[in-house]
Amino acid sequence: MQLKFLNIISVFAILLIITATFLSCSDMNSIEKPYLGPEKIYAGKLDSIRVSSGYKKIKIIGLTRFLGNTKICIVEWEKNSKTFVIDPIIDGKFEMIIDGLEERSYEFKITTKDPINNLSVIQFVKGKAIGDIFKSSQFARNFEINYTTNGLSLNWATKDSSPNELYTTLKYETTNNEMKTIRVYPDDLLTPLLDWKENGLIETTATIGSEDLFESFDLNKQNFTFPAYKNFLIDRANVKLASMISDNPGTYLGANPKFYLFNGVEAYVNDVQTFNSGLNSIPHHFTIDLDKNSLGVKYEIRKCRLGLKALVDSNNMPSNQNNPTQIQLWGRPDLVGSETLSESDTEFTAKGWTLLYNGPVDGGAYQIVEFDIPPSNFKVRYLRYKVLKTYGDGIKSSQTAQLTEMTFFGFSKR
Numbered sequence: 453m454q455l456k457f458l459n460i461i462s463v464f465a466i467l468l469i470i471t472a473t474f475l476s477c478s479d480m481n482s483i484e485k486p487y488l489g490p491e492k493i494y495a496g497k498l499d500s501i502r503v504s505s506g507y508k509k510i511k512i513i514g515l516t517r518f519l520g521n522t523k524i525c526i527v528e529w530e531k532n533s534k535t536f537v538i539d540p541i542i543d544g545k546f547e548m549i550i551d552g553l554e555e556r557s558y559e560f561k562i563t564t565k566d567p568i569n570n571l572s573v574i575q576f577v578k579g580k581a582i583g584d585i586f587k588s589s590q591f592a593r594n595f596e597i598n599y600t601t602n603g604l605s606l607n608w609a610t611k612d613s614s615p616n617e618l619y620t621t622l623k624y625e626t627t628n629n630e631m632k633t634i635r636v637y638p639d640d641l642l643t644p645l646l647d648w649k650e651n652g653l654i655e656t657t658a659t660i661g662s663e664d665l666f667e668s669f670d671l672n673k674q675n676f677t678f679p680a681y682k683n684f685l686i687d688r689a690n691v692k693l694a695s696m697i698s699d700n701p702g703t704y705l706g707a708n709p710k711f712y713l714f715n716g717v718e719a720y721v722n723d724v725q726t727f728n729s730g731l732n733s734i735p736h737h738f739t740i741d742l743d744k745n746s747l748g749v750k751y752e753i754r755k756c757r758l759g760l761k762a763l764v765d766s767n768n769m770p771s772n773q774n775n776p777t778q779i780q781l782w783g784r785p786d787l788v789g790s791e792t793l794s795e796s797d798t799e800f801t802a803k804g805w806t807l808l809y810n811g812p813v814d815g816g817a818y819q820i821v822e823f824d825i826p827p828s829n830f831k832v833r834y835l836r837y838k839v840l841k842t843y844g845d846g847i848k849s850s851q852t853a854q855l856t857e858m859t860f861f862g863f864s865k866r
Contacts, residue, residue: 555583773844775815
């Protein structure tokens with residue numbers, strides 16, 4: 453009986469061992485089961501992804517060295533998505549533009565997909581779209597109009613005043629009623645303008661860009677107006693007598709006009725420091741070179757000022773008889789074929805001289821007289837000054853004319 457009980461215990465023990473072994477093997481299989489399926493394959497991906505800002509858009513740029521045969525890229529942001537075909541690839545890069553964005557920051561989810569629909573590892577990048585708020589914070593460089601004896605120029609503010617400005621497109625109206633265009637760069641501080649039109653239009657448009665922006669954009673166009681002409685003293689140091697054959701030399705009674713006529717002293721000192729035409733010399737002319745150093749400068753003459761003898765001498769006696777009261781001013785850009793044999797206006801015109809002024813000056817009442825010359829856009833290097841009448845006509849028979857100084861105003865045009 454005892455033996456039978458022991459056999460029952462042995463059988464029961466064996467059954468327990470078998471059951472435990474079976475359960476143990478079942479648990480092991482359950483742990484390994486998730487890893488026994490097919491291997492996960494990922495698509496090639498874009499590498500070193502970066503985002504660049506644009507006006508209400510962004511550009512995503514990625515390297516393609518790890519792309520393999522992947523041809524599709526999916527960009528997701530917020531509740532939006534856009535799918536791109538990865539083509540073309542330029543210099544190992546692929547670029548995607550997301551437009552229609554509001555001005556703010558975004559986070560983008562980037563996934564690529566290969567031809568058999570394997571997806572890449574998900575990548576996240578952040579970027580910002582700019583808009584009207586950023587645009588309104590940008591400023592165009594200011595300029596000032598500067599007048600010189602070489603004409604007119606625009607003096608620009610330094611580039612620090614508009615650090616994101618790439619360049620300014622300058623358009624201005626010329627004397628031919630055309631719009632001339634110049635591109636002004638940040639390092640340009642001075643822009644000379646030639647042939648600008650009095651009261652003409654100036655337009656400037658600043659183009660903004662930076663390393664953080666993948667595209668440039670223009671600020672609103674600004675309009676300005678040229679002022680009326682402003683006359684400037686032509687440097688006397690660059691003026692001399694041309695001494696043509698037909699010119700009156702002006703050296704009567706020891707006068708030395710070559711030295712004194714353009715020395716800046718307008719007041720009468722003595723007869724030596726004048727131009728003195730001599731007896732019975734009305735009418736007469738002489739020629740003036742406005743560019744004695746031959747720098748290629750020509751001027752549009754706008755005003756002439758004459759220094760004359762005093763109205764009375766030291767004994768309070770009239771001294772103004774030799775002051776001119778009727779004159780002409782002629783101009784030419786060169787002297788080729790310009791010599792004349794008479795004082796005839798017809799011959800002056802035939803020899804290429806252009807009449808700039810023909811009228812009175814009040815030498816009988818003033819020691820300094822000025823006369824304006826109408827705008828003509830005619831540039832000259834040489835002037836001919838012709839005296840037709842003096843205050844002494846009818847008072848004295850000698851008919852002599854004198855000057856102590858000549859001053860010219862205008863713009864030079866190269």
